[in-house]
Amino acid sequence: MPTSLTPPPRDDETECGNCGAYVYQGLMKCPNCGVYLVDPVDPEPEERPRVRPKSKLSLAIEAAMRKIRGEPHIAEELFTGAMREAVLFDDLLRKVGGDRSAVERLIEYERGQNPNATRLTCLQNAVRRWEQENR
Numbered sequence: 775m776p777t778s779l780t781p782p783p784r785d786d787e788t789e790c791g792n793c794g795a796y797v798y799q800g801l802m803k804c805p806n807c808g809v810y811l812v813d814p815v816d817p818e819p820e821e822r823p824r825v826r827p828k829s830k831l832s833l834a835i836e837a838a839m840r841k842i843r844g845e846p847h848i849a850e851e852l853f854t855g856a857m858r859e860a861v862l863f864d865d866l867l868r869k870v871g872g873d874r875s876a877v878e879r880l881i882e883y884e885r886g887q888n889p890n891a892t893r894l895t896c897l898q899n900a901v902r903r904w905e906q907e908n909r
């Protein structure tokens with residue numbers, strides 16, 4: 775005669791090999807002790823959050839935090855600035871029909887209007903002016 779008062783596991787239950795608790799068979803982990811009841815096929819999911827590449831949002835937040843702390847990430851700033859310049863240059867180049875010297879003239883014109891402006895600002899102003907004049 776068994777002396778234990780614990781009833782045997784039901785058909786849909788299994789006994790945890792670690793703590794002995796009766797666990798519903800569909801469960802991956804023992805809710806009592808947390809041990810895996812089946813060999814995990816891929817233990818990675820719990821590891822992933824730590825190695826997952828940072829999202830654009832978290833990168834943006836980091837960049838904003840660096841700005842607040844006065845630590846701009848120089849390389850990143852230069853990179854995004856150069857990217858935006860290239861995009862605006864291509865945009866303007868398309869507008870003027872592929873004439874690079876025309877784009878440079880437009881940039882020089884904007885620089886004449888605002889000598890302290892960066893090339894990026896000149897490009898932005900040139901695009902804006904072109905759009906105003908060619909609606």
Ligand SMILES: [Zn+2]
Pocket residue numbers: 790791792793794795804805806807808809
């Ligand atoms: Zn257990």
